Amino acid sequence: MIEINKLTKRYGQIEAVKNISFTVNEGEILGFLGPNGAGKSTTMNIITGYLPATEGSVKVDGFDILEEPEEVKKRIGFLPEQPPVYKDMTVSEYLKFVSDLKYVPKSKQKAQLDDIMELCGITDHVGRLIKNLSKGYRQRVGLAQSLIGNPDVLVLDEPTVGLDPKQIIEIRNLIKSLGKKHTIILSSHILPEVSAVCERVVIINKGEIAAVDTPENLSKGLNSASRLTATIAGPQNQVSKLINDIYGVKYNEVLGKPNKDTLTYVIESDKEIDVRRPLFFAMAKAGYPIIELRSMDMTLEDIFLKVTTVEEGVH
C-alpha cells in the first residue's frame, strides 16, 4: 500500500531523515516509534505530501507523491501533531469545509459527517466554536477531519498527545477499529500505545531505522536472557549461593535495600530454561520462604532504549 524507498530529507546541513525504506501493507496498523526529534514527523509530512523529500520516493497505492500528488492526497487522511483546525469556526462548519476541500459530493456529505462525528464522539459538540473546545476534543475534531472522504490510508502523528487517560483508551480503541478498514501509520513516543495498537513497529532514531518487526518479535529477539525478581526471606549470602547453584542461572544480584528480613534478588537465566520451579524447591528445602516471584519480561521500553542506545554507541 505504501512504499517508502531510500527516503532522505535534508534541511540545509542537517539530515533529518537518512535513507530510510520500509513498506506498509494494506490493512496494517504500523507504529512509528522514536524519541523526540528522530524524524517521525518529517517522514509523515513527506508521506502526506506536505514536504517534498530531498531524495528517494514515496508511493501510495502505486502513485508517486511527487509525480501525482493529487492522486496520493486523495487516498490519505492526515492528522498532524497540531490538529489543523480553524479556531473561529464551529465543529460542523469546519468539517463541512474539509469535506468540500476533499471533494466529497454534497449528497454524501451529511451521512458521512454524521457517521464520523458519531465515531469520534463529537456529535454533542457540533455547534461549538473550536476555540472553546478542550485539547482532547480538538484532537478528536482533528481525527474526524482525517477520516473525511474515507481515505484508504490514515497517517496519525501522535494522535493521543494531550488526552486524559480515559480519552487515550477511547482513541486507541477507535484507531484499532479503524484499522479494520484503513491502512494506518501511527507515530508515537509512548511505547505501551504502540504495543497495544500496532501490528508492526518501525523504530526510528536520529533519522535512521533502528528496527522493524512486530512488538512480540522485537521483545523476543532482543531478549537473550530471561529475568526474574524474587523476594526471599533469609540471609543474603546463603540465598544467593543457593540461587547460583540452580541449573541455568547466570547470575543474581540484590535489588534495593533489605526490608526487615527479606531481600529482592534479580535473577538472570538462559532464555530457554525456566528456573522458577527449581528455585521454589531449593528455597523450600532450605526453609527460606519466597514472598514474591515475578518474571521481568523486556518491555517495549527496554527494547526502545536498547535499540536507540546501541545506535548511539555506533556513532
Add this chain to the structure above:
Amino acid sequence: MWAVYKKELNSYFHSPVAYVLIGLFVLLTAIFFYPYVLSLFGDFTPVLSTMGFILLFIVPILTMRILAEDRKNGTEVLLLTSPTSLTKIVVGKFLAAYTVFGIMTAVTFVFPIILSFYGGPISPQLIGAYVGFLLLGASFISFGVFSSSLTENQIIAAVIGFVGLMIMLLADTLAPAVGGFLGKVLGWISLMTRYNDFYNGILGLGPIVYYLTFTGVFIFLTIRVIERRRWSQG
C-alpha cells in the same frame, strides 16, 4: 477552490473585519465626497482617484491574515495535504478578498446614485472609472495576498503590503526625479499612471491588460513563494 473561497468569505463576515473595513472605506469616501459636491458640478469621478489612495490603507489590512494565519495556526498542513491544488487555494483566497473589496466598491456607488437625483448624471466616464477602480483593486489585493505569503506574522505582512503598494503608488512621482533606467522601471510599476487614464475617460486595452497581468504575476509569485518554502523549510 470554492470551498476555500466560501470559507474565507465566511471568516471575513463572521468576524468584524469585513464590516469595519467596509465601514471605514465608505466613511473615508464620504468625507472626500462632501467637499467635491460643494465645489464641483456633481461629478463623482474625481473622488474615485482619492478612493484609490484610500485603498492603500485598506487592502493590506484586508489581506494580511489571508495566508499568514494559516501558516501560524498550522492549518496550512490541512490545505496543502488536501487534494485541492495550491493554485486553487491561492486563487480561492484571492477571490474571497476581492469579493469583500467588490462589496465595498458597490456600496460607494450609492454616492453617484444620490447625485443623479439632483441632476448629476451617471456618465460613461464614471462607469469607466469604476472599471478602472475594480482593476486597480485586483492588483492591490494580489500584492496584499503576496505579502501575506511572505511571513507568518500578520502585522509584518500588512507593513510589507503597505510599503510595497506605497512605492508603486508613488512610482510615477518618483520616476522623473530618479531618471534613467530606474526611472523607467518605476514608471513601469506605477499603478496610478494607468489608473488616471480610466478616470479621464479613456478605456484603453493597454491598462486593462496591465492590471490583469500584474494581478496574475503576483498570484503566481505567491504560489511560487509557498512552493519554495516547502522545499527549503525546516
